[in-house]
Amino acid sequence: MQRIIDRFGPLAGAASFLLSFVVWIAVTGGIPPEVGTSSAGEVVGFWTDQGDATTAISGLTAVFGAILILVFGAWLSTTMRDRGATALAATAGMGTLMIAMGLVIDGTIGFILGDEAASLPVESVLALSAMTEYLFLPYLLGLVLIMVSVGASATQTGLVPSWLARAGYVAAIVALIPHEVAFVGIMLAMLWMLVAGIVMFRGAGTSAPA
Numbered sequence: 366m367q368r369i370i371d372r373f374g375p376l377a378g379a380a381s382f383l384l385s386f387v388v389w390i391a392v393t394g395g396i397p398p399e400v401g402t403s404s405a406g407e408v409v410g411f412w413t414d415q416g417d418a419t420t421a422i423s424g425l426t427a428v429f430g431a432i433l434i435l436v437f438g439a440w441l442s443t444t445m446r447d448r449g450a451t452a453l454a455a456t457a458g459m460g461t462l463m464i465a466m467g468l469v470i471d472g473t474i475g476f477i478l479g480d481e482a483a484s485l486p487v488e489s490v491l492a493l494s495a496m497t498e499y500l501f502l503p504y505l506l507g508l509v510l511i512m513v514s515v516g517a518s519a520t521q522t523g524l525v526p527s528w529l530a531r532a533g534y535v536a537a538i539v540a541l542i543p544h545e546v547a548f549v550g551i552m553l554a555m556l557w558m559l560v561a562g563i564v565m566f567r568g569a570g571t572s573a574p575a
Contacts, residue, residue, distance in 0.1 A: 374440025379562035420479025427472025460510030467503030
């Protein structure tokens, strides 16, 4: 198991986001209606239409995605610590933990709504659905922590090149801008995770810069 983590750990973070994103689009049908701008019937209908099978798939995907991002976090924090970036290794690990928590909470709420929306009081469905609209915050915090930590330690650890470190800073800044711009930043951050994962995978096994 240790050999697998050492070799494929860099790809686990990117795999987590790709898996979650594909299932979110292909299985669940995307974003539920906003509680503030939609009728109660539209919100309840969306979750009722999900069905047991859909929510089971999305819930299991969230759990598997959380495991993958934690594997990435274990590899990343250990590698950064071994290369001397002790404090930044801790913040990078906390970033992956925040994303894992977001995935599990998001998947749990989705499972509850898909399974029980038809029998729950309408007010409860609306409240739970409204919570899902703000569950991007753990992802946002986690991604920012990872990008800034990896970028700030790039010269010391050699995990990513300087251009990718700078790109991570830009994506982090955009993601922290309120409203619709933050969504663009999160998409950029997910792209950064994919590229960084591949770069770190290709460089796995190399030593830190002297």
